[in-house]
Amino acid sequence: MTDGSGQAGEAVTDADALLEVDSLKTHYPIRKGLLRRRVGEIRAVDGVSFELGQGETLGIVGESGSGKSTVARTIMGLEDASDGTVRFDGKEMSELSQSEMQEFRRNVQLIVQDPNEAFSPRMKVGEAVAEPLRLHGMEDEQRRRALVEDLLERVGLSANDADRYPHEFSGGEKQRIAIARALVVNPDLIIADEPTSALDSRVQSDVLALLDDIRHEFDISVLFISHDIDVVRLFCDRLAVMYLGEIVEKGRVEEVLDFPAHPYTRVLLGSVPSLDPSDRTLARPLTETMPDPGNPPEGCRFHTRCPEVIPPDTLDLEREHWQAVADLRFTLQADELPENAHTEGGDWIRNHFGLGDSLPDEEAERAVSEAITAVEDDDIERASRRMTETFSTVCERETPVDADHDGRPVSCHRYDSDVEAEPWPWPAE
Numbered sequence: 272m273t274d275g276s277g278q279a280g281e282a283v284t285d286a287d288a289l290l291e292v293d294s295l296k297t298h299y300p301i302r303k304g305l306l307r308r309r310v311g312e313i314r315a316v317d318g319v320s321f322e323l324g325q326g327e328t329l330g331i332v333g334e335s336g337s338g339k340s341t342v343a344r345t346i347m348g349l350e351d352a353s354d355g356t357v358r359f360d361g362k363e364m365s366e367l368s369q370s371e372m373q374e375f376r377r378n379v380q381l382i383v384q385d386p387n388e389a390f391s392p393r394m395k396v397g398e399a400v401a402e403p404l405r406l407h408g409m410e411d412e413q414r415r416r417a418l419v420e421d422l423l424e425r426v427g428l429s430a431n432d433a434d435r436y437p438h439e440f441s442g443g444e445k446q447r448i449a450i451a452r453a454l455v456v457n458p459d460l461i462i463a464d465e466p467t468s469a470l471d472s473r474v475q476s477d478v479l480a481l482l483d484d485i486r487h488e489f490d491i492s493v494l495f496i497s498h499d500i501d502v503v504r505l506f507c508d509r510l511a512v513m514y515l516g517e518i519v520e521k522g523r524v525e526e527v528l529d530f531p532a533h534p535y536t537r538v539l540l541g542s543v544p545s546l547d548p549s550d551r552t553l554a555r556p557l558t559e560t561m562p563d564p565g566n567p568p569e570g571c572r573f574h575t576r577c578p579e580v581i582p583p584d585t586l587d588l589e590r591e592h593w594q595a596v597a598d599l600r601f602t603l604q605a606d607e608l609p610e611n612a613h614t615e616g617g618d619w620i621r622n623h624f625g626l627g628d629s630l631p632d633e634e635a636e637r638a639v640s641e642a643i644t645a646v647e648d649d650d651i652e653r654a655s656r657r658m659t660e661t662f663s664t665v666c667e668r669e670t671p672v673d674a675d676h677d678g679r680p681v682s683c684h685r686y687d688s689d690v691e692a693e694p695w696p697w698p699a700e
């Protein structure tokens with residue numbers, strides 16, 4: 272649904288940005304004990320920056336728990352920002368007067384994932400769609416009704432539907448009504464938080480096509496939150512990829528999805544089901560468990576799952592051997608070893624991780640053998656410690672900063688000229 276010209280996908284300059292988010296943080300305190308002492312914090316959003324231009328659609332994609340919905344809610348003012356700024360139409364949110372805040376609430380509309388949550392079952396659809404108009408001071412009931420009927424028709428329903436109740440509509444129809452309600456106050460920006468993920472796939476494409484028509488017709492910007500790469504590819508001009516509260520890569524959709532640079536983006540693409548199960552271009556995470564956002568990994572937050580994690584430069588290991596070693600190390604650390612591993616024994620473990628009979632590097636082989644002996648003793652902690660001792664990586668010691676990759680920012684040491692590691696080719700050979 273992007274226009275293919277590439278124009279809309281160009282990076283937005285500050286001068287034409289409608290929304291500017293700079294170093295935004297949303298942290299939640301973790302409290303414990305009778306006195307509810309603060310013992311830590313969940314860093315749901317941790318220093319996120321992006322811009323969105325007039326009429327542009329920016330997708331934010333990531334797994335559940337990545338913080339993408341919290342970004343949306345913080346921009347809307349539904350969560351308190353812990354730090355950073357949000358500017359809308361050149362004005363900083365925290366400095367808005369009451370009337371400016373009211374204007375912001377009219378200008379920025381939210382569409383949520385589950386349309387059932389968006390409506391009161393006792394309110395007729397016409398009243399629900401007209402409600403924002405009433406809240407923003409339009410007293411004339413007839414005018415409200417005329418606007419609502421017009422919008423219901425524009426979103427593919429009929430004017431008479433205004434007199435029906437929400438339960439009389441399907442999920443897809445309710446989402447159309449939610450879109451009509453967002454449009455009724457003529458907003459500049461719609462924040463759509465997984466707007467189609469509760470719908471079946473046929474209805475999904477109808478609703479997406481409607482959103483796409485509408486954003487072009489009304490020249491509305493859309494911040495589109497989704498976990499679904501395919502949907503983002505269809506709908507968005509630009510894309511930001513989030514992992515554990517941070518943006519790891521951003522750029523034009525076709526650049527990021529056809530030439531993904533960050534290992535996490537490659538893993539996300541690898542999780543899209545392939546018709547060919549032997550497809551070797553798929554990248555898989557080393558471990559399944561998303562780390563706790565209350566205690567994110569040091570250094571690069573993705574290092575515990577990254578299939579491209581950088582090997583220690585003191586060891587001489589081929590890429591395949593290093594991947595097998597890293598897989599064992601982080602599987603032990605995440606406590607994801609199959610339950611039968613310690614009874615199956617060393618040969619089974621070597622085979623399971625693709626470690627071969629022995630590793631060519633003596634030091635690496637010694638560490639792996641001792642770790643496997645510890646697993647056979649059912650001492651996973653000792654095994655994990657032994658692997659960590661020998662296979663320490665720059666990815667866990669140092670936090671990557673945004674590096675320039677063909678004009679787009681990628682937060683990974685493999686793109687950092689100070690680190691001795693090249694990006695791996697894509698698609699994987």
Ligand code: SF4
Nearest residue numbers: 571574577666683684
């Ligand atoms: S910094 Fe290291 S762990 Fe993080 S994405 Fe890059 S290669 Fe993977």
